[in-house]
Amino acid sequence: MSDELVAIETLKAAEVFAEGGAVAVVAAIEATVRAIETDISTPKGRGAIASLARNVSSTKVKLDGLGKDYVADLKQQAKTVDDERKLIRDRLDALRDEVRKPLDEFEVKQQARIDEHQAALAEIERACSFDKVEPTAAEIQGRLDRVRSMGGNRDWEEFAKRAERAREETSTALTAMLKAAHDRAELAKLRAEQAARAEQERISQAADQAAARARQEAEAERLRLAREKAEAEIRARLAEERAEQAAAAERQRIADEQTAAEREREKREANRRHRGKIHSAVKAALVPLGLSDDLAVAVVTAIAKGDVPHISINY
Structure with missing residues (x-):
């Protein structure tokens, strides 16, 4: 196998x-x-x-x-x-x-041509669109001039009807917007003028009020100064019166003191004379008793001074 x-x-x-x-x-x-x-x-x-x-x-x-x-x-x-x-x-x-x-x-050129026309159409159709709600008249006029210039000698070829319609519609809309912008500007101008007048009136009124306040304040200041001057004069007069009163009182006090001192001196002198008379009388009474003048004076003096007990002179 x-x-x-x-x-x-x-x-x-x-x-x-x-x-x-x-x-x-x-x-x-x-x-x-x-x-x-x-x-x-x-x-x-x-x-x-x-x-x-x-x-x-x-x-x-x-x-x-x-x-x-x-x-x-x-x-x-x-x-x-x-x-x-x-x-x-x-x-x-x-x-x-x-x-x-x-x-x-050919197709690239055709597409570039079409893109160019469409970009121009888009620019026309967007011309009424602004970044802000209320564009200025100058901005709108610039757009309107641009749209109008895009007709001119340009060959729109197959876009001619659409371009013409877009230009007409956009121009109409921009013209209306331009009028509205002019109206807004005019209204703003009127409002600004009115506001300026109102502000001027306010300033004038404020100036008048300020002047009135200044006059009132000046008058109040004048019155205050006058019042203060009067009060100062009153205070000065009162002070002068008080000073005069004080001086008079001082003079009176000095006079009173002098008067009192004179009275006291006179009193002392009178007392001295009185005591002298009594002492002379006592001495005269003692001399006949056999005391000498000097001894009699010494005895009288000792008695007057209280040097001799149980004996006093009655004045």
Whole structure:
């Protein structure tokens, strides 16, 4: 019995690996292997079974290798095909671009022309739109002049009707806006003049009021100064009167003191004279009693001073 279950060299990979081809080959191998009688009861039979199993594995490896080689060939063929496809694409793309270039250039110019017209139309149509709610007359006039200048010698081509309509509508709207702006400016001017007059009147009234207040304050100040002067004069007069009264009182006090002192002096002098008379009388009474004048004087003096007990002079 040959070891090969199938003659690999006779097989064509394209047939084996075509749809259904592998099924037929494997079915033939299965039929061949299953048709072989085996004997598990003897060593020779068991060896034959092992050899048959190895033969199946070997056949599997060979068939798989055949498929692997076939796949490698197919991949190489696919790469070759892809390279040729790329060449076809690149060359024909270049040819297409070469053929289309004049058309592309024409379309670019056409689109630029259309974009330019549409940008100009958009500028006209947006001319009435301002960033602020109430644009000035100068700003509106500038837009209006610009819109009017965009008609002129410009060839609008297929956009001519739309451009003319847009220019008319925008010019009409801008003219109305311009009139409104002039009206606003005139109204603002009138209001400003009115406000200026009102402010001038307010300033004049304020000045009059300030002058009146100044006069009132000056009069009040004059009256205050006059009152203070009068009060100062009264205080000065009262102070002078009080000073005069104080001086008079002081003079009177001094005079009274002098009078009292004089009276006291006169009283003392009178008393001294009175006492002298009495003392002289006592002395005169003592001298006849045998006392000398000096001794009599000494006795009288001692009695007057209280140096002699139980004896006093009755003045």
